[in-house]
Amino acid sequence: MLKLTNVTTMIGEHQVIHDVSLQIAQGDFVALLGGNGAGKTSLFRTIVGVLPPAKGKIEFKGEEISHIAAYKIVGKGIALCPEGRQLFPQLPVYKNLMLGAYHRKDKKGIEETLEQVYTLFPRLKERYKQMAGTFSGGEQQMLAIGRAIMSKPELLLLDEPSMGLAPLVVEGIADAITQLNKMGITVFLSEQNAQIALMITRHGYVMENGHLVLEGLSKDLITNDKVKKAYLGT
Ligand SMILES: Nc1ncnc2c1ncn2[C@@H]1O[C@H](COP(=O)(O)OP(=O)(O)O)[C@@H](O)[C@H]1O
Ligand SMILES: [Mg+2]
Numbered sequence: 411m412l413k414l415t416n417v418t419t420m421i422g423e424h425q426v427i428h429d430v431s432l433q434i435a436q437g438d439f440v441a442l443l444g445g446n447g448a449g450k451t452s453l454f455r456t457i458v459g460v461l462p463p464a465k466g467k468i469e470f471k472g473e474e475i476s477h478i479a480a481y482k483i484v485g486k487g488i489a490l491c492p493e494g495r496q497l498f499p500q501l502p503v504y505k506n507l508m509l510g511a512y513h514r515k516d517k518k519g520i521e522e523t524l525e526q527v528y529t530l531f532p533r534l535k536e537r538y539k540q541m542a543g544t545f546s547g548g549e550q551q552m553l554a555i556g557r558a559i560m561s562k563p564e565l566l567l568l569d570e571p572s573m574g575l576a577p578l579v580v581e582g583i584a585d586a587i588t589q590l591n592k593m594g595i596t597v598f599l600s601e602q603n604a605q606i607a608l609m610i611t612r613h614g615y616v617m618e619n620g621h622l623v624l625e626g627l628s629k630d631l632i633t634n635d636k637v638k639k640a641y642l643g644t
Pocket of ligand 2: 450451452493569570
């Protein structure tokens with residue numbers, strides 16, 4: 411479904427992604443692990459067209475999307491749930507959700523997706539009129555994921571959804587993400603929290619200094635000495 415071939419990304423003079431190649435199959439659930447500054451966010455921004463690659467190729471469902479504008483990539487079926495949630499705090503929950511569907515014209519379909527989001531996160535339905543800025547961290551993360559779902563993605567990129575949340579809240583978010591994958595959405599999940607990411611995903615990539623340095627089945631990575639030392643603190 412998603413294929414990156416020798417992707418290199420620059421921010422000004424600074425090379426943030428080095429020659430990254432990876433593939434994600436339809437329906438898969440894949441982790442992108444790496445510490446602060448490893449390049450996870452830059453890689454996601456490259457995939458969704460916010461930070462186009464300087465070199466290399468990005469293909470989605472067989473079509474090259476390397477130089478397609480970000481707003482068109484959403485319409486092709488890729489959604490990014492960004493790091494730090496990036497909600498509109500002064501807008502109610504409902505309006506934040508609807509912003510995710512801005513490119514869709516199918517009114518009935520939008521209503522159906524909204525019901526799916528409300529089923530996944532009943533809290534959002536209960537509080538649909540509340541200003542997003544008054545939500546707790548966990549509720550804001552649910553809202554950010556819900557907004558990404560509103561675009562009806564086939565591929566969902568989640569950038570560090572566990573950031574800043576208490577362990578119990580993280581568990582709830584992890585369950586919701588697992589459910590989305592079971593519903594058929596292909597998920598690429600970036601995390602510094604390797605423990606939780608490797609528990610729920612099937613496959614994982616490890617990123618350091620803009621390079622992919624390791625990949626494998628999540629169940630193998632969890633027992634890999636390098637991963638244990640660098641990301642699991644054991
Ligand atoms: N706007 C920017 N300008 C310059 N350098 C940046 C910018 N954003 C990120 N970087 C650099 O790119 C590298 C990767 O950052 P990032 O993709 O945010 O990593 P991660 O998401 O894994 O923490 C870091 O060295 C960071 O300092
Ligand atoms: Mg990041």
